[in-house]
Amino acid sequence: MLSNSAEPVYLDYAATTPVDPQVAEAMSEYLTVGGTFANPASIHAAGRQSAAAVERAREQLADLLSASPHELIWTSGATESVNLGIIGAARFRSDRGKHLITMPTEHKAVTDTFRALEREGFEVTYLMPDTNGLLALDEFEAAIRDDTQLVSVMHVNNETGIIQNIQRIGECCRQRDILLHVDAAQSVGKLPTDLSLLPVDLLSLTAHKFYGPKGIGALYMADRPGCHVLPLFHGGGQERGLRPGTLPVHQIVGLGAAASLARSRQVEDLVHLQGLEARLWSGIGNIPGILRNGSETKSFPGILSVSIEGIEGESLMLALEPLCVGSGSACNSRNSESSTVLRALGRDDALAQSAVRFSFGRDTTNDEIDLAIGCYADAINHLRAISPQHTRTA
Amino acid sequence: MSTAALTNPYSELVKRYFANPVHAGQLPDEYNNAVVGEAAESATGARVILYAVVDRDTVRMLRYQVYGCPHLIAAAEAFCDEAEGQPVATLLELDVPGLMGKLTIPVEKTGRVLLLEDAAKALHIKLTGTIHTED
Numbered sequence: 244m245l246s247n248s249a250e251p252v253y254l255d256y257a258a259t260t261p262v263d264p265q266v267a268e269a270m271s272e273y274l275t276v277g278g279t280f281a282n283p284a285s286i287h288a289a290g291r292q293s294a295a296a297v298e299r300a301r302e303q304l305a306d307l308l309s310a311s312p313h314e315l316i317w318t319s320g321a322t323e324s325v326n327l328g329i330i331g332a333a334r335f336r337s338d339r340g341k342h343l344i345t346m347p348t349e350h351k352a353v354t355d356t357f358r359a360l361e362r363e364g365f366e367v368t369y370l371m372p373d374t375n376g377l378l379a380l381d382e383f384e385a386a387i388r389d390d391t392q393l394v395s396v397m398h399v400n401n402e403t404g405i406i407q408n409i410q411r412i413g414e415c416c417r418q419r420d421i422l423l424h425v426d427a428a429q430s431v432g433k434l435p436t437d438l439s440l441l442p443v444d445l446l447s448l449t450a451h452k453f454y455g456p457k458g459i460g461a462l463y464m465a466d467r468p469g470c471h472v473l474p475l476f477h478g479g480g481q482e483r484g485l486r487p488g489t490l491p492v493h494q495i496v497g498l499g500a501a502a503s504l505a506r507s508r509q510v511e512d513l514v515h516l517q518g519l520e521a522r523l524w525s526g527i528g529n530i531p532g533i534l535r536n537g538s539e540t541k542s543f544p545g546i547l548s549v550s551i552e553g554i555e556g557e558s559l560m561l562a563l564e565p566l567c568v569g570s571g572s573a574c575n576s577r578n579s580e581s582s583t584v585l586r587a588l589g590r591d592d593a594l595a596q597s598a599v600r601f602s603f604g605r606d607t608t609n610d611e612i613d614l615a616i617g618c619y620a621d622a623i624n625h626l627r628a629i630s631p632q633h634t635r636t637a
Numbered sequence: 638m639s640t641a642a643l644t645n646p647y648s649e650l651v652k653r654y655f656a657n658p659v660h661a662g663q664l665p666d667e668y669n670n671a672v673v674g675e676a677a678e679s680a681t682g683a684r685v686i687l688y689a690v691v692d693r694d695t696v697r698m699l700r701y702q703v704y705g706c707p708h709l710i711a712a713a714e715a716f717c718d719e720a721e722g723q724p725v726a727t728l729l730e731l732d733v734p735g736l737m738g739k740l741t742i743p744v745e746k747t748g749r750v751l752l753l754e755d756a757a758k759a760l761h762i763k764l765t766g767t768i769h770t771e772d
Contacts, residue, residue, distance in 0.1 A: 555682075557706040561647060561655060593682050629661040629710060631686050631702035 249565045257602035263454040269500040273493035293492045300499025307502040309439040320460040321428040322352040324447030328424045331472025340390025341365045348584045376405035393422045399429035402584045403537035404546030413442030432505035444470045455501030459494035519603040520544040526616030548600045553632035556596035562622035569600030648741035651711040660717035674760025685756040708742045709749040728761040
């Protein structure tokens with residue numbers, strides 16, 4: 244018998260993180276009368292104060308990324324950044340060529356954007372990962388054509404935590420004057436991201452993955468020849484006309500504060516995550532039939548994805564309550580189709596649907612990990628007692 | 638899918654049956670005369686096996702094994718709970734719409750409950766061909 248009476252335990256930090264109290268406090272000064280609520284586009288004193296806050300946040304984010312503030316464009320989040328970066332750059336360079344490269348294991352924000360470009364007449368090559376989930380560099384180089392203009396590869400996979408070799412991919416692109424866009428929604432603020440060293444041209448991020456508010460993100464656009472985007476929206480002229488619309492000052496201030504906090508805590512946070520991941524895997528890794536989705540050595544330690552033989556995914560999610568965990572990608576967890584990412588790793592449909600993504604954060608405790616270990620083991624025992632895949636004679 | 642189904646896809650009754658599946662599992666070894674009815678769906682991998690022990694024309698014990706979603710597990714549990722102690726003919730009287738209504742199973746899961754109905758029919762066919770008794 245399962246016990247579902249306990250309070251929820253949140254282990255879904257890859258879906259979103261709570262706003263850090265320091266971030267929320269910083270934001271609260273930019274909302275109400277008495278605070279700095281004015282439109283930053285206004286030229287009066289209050290507007291200038293708001294504009295100063297926006298630029299201060301831009302500097303905070305630039306510091307986190309080792310970028311220049313003028314290389315950052317505010318957006319509503321990673322999805323919009325991805326759309327602006329990929330569509331904007333593809334259209335900007337369409338007179339040079341219309342061939343683009345990405346992977347089917349990217350987030351839907353990326354793959355659906357490429358599908359939209361295909362409908363505009365662009366040609367897209369989707370490269371399958373190797374069995375470790377990584378882009379095979381020899382296959383990547385072979386796929387590059389004279390008319391290839393843009394490549395998009397994510398830094399950390401949102402389902403498995405697998406880390407792509409952005410340095411090497413970027414070097415390949417630079418040698419051929421191809422733009423590289425990186426979806427860094429899962430890595431910015433968590434893994435060191437030094438854009439003064441990485442050969443990246445466009446990079447998308449969102450605040451809510453690193454303890455900032457939802458509804459604000461940014462696109463990094465390197466200040467180098469040939470790297471530019473055409474706007475998707477029109478009117479207002481904000482963000483140099485590349486992303487017009489009244490800037491949400493409180494959201495931007497929140498992103499800046501979250502970036503500052505991430506920069507000061509990055510090593511401490513990473514060590515904490517490594518400890519939590521090791522504790523969880525040591526607790527569940529010996530359950531018969533369990534499989535780790537992704538590499539132990541080339542994965543972000545804040546995400547641990549596992550599949551299990553003979554267990555149906557939807558029932559597993561209910562049996563795991565009160566754990567709040569991901570079932571494949573959080574963004575498509577209501578979709579019963581099994582994960583493209585996990586199938587690319589060689590998992591069959593049943594194993595892909597049994598996948599559980601545990602993701603941890605700054606506030607996750609060892610006690611919560613121990614509770615998760617107990618819940619997962621109980622859930623597996625419960626469902627195996629029901630399932631014909633595990634009969635007494637099997 | 639309704640808003641309620643999105644925010645809470647499982648009724649309290651489904652959750653209760655799912656958490657306390659007292660009819661789940663095979664019959665104990667001493668019931669080696671149990672009759673088995675099975676149905677499976679290749680597209681989703683869902684599978685239902687019903688095990689019955691019949692005494693004269695009465696279903697004395699009914700157990701199930703399910704590989705499937707919580708709705709299917711709850712439906713199997715509810716069905717076994719109701720059919721145990723009833724005449725064998727009850728196996729053919731599974732009221733799919735009634736069971737779905739009782740458990741508040743969403744319409745898109747109808748196929749899963751029909752799988753249970755198929756297993757019950759398969760069991761009935763075997764039972765009416767060879768009715769086993771405990772002695």
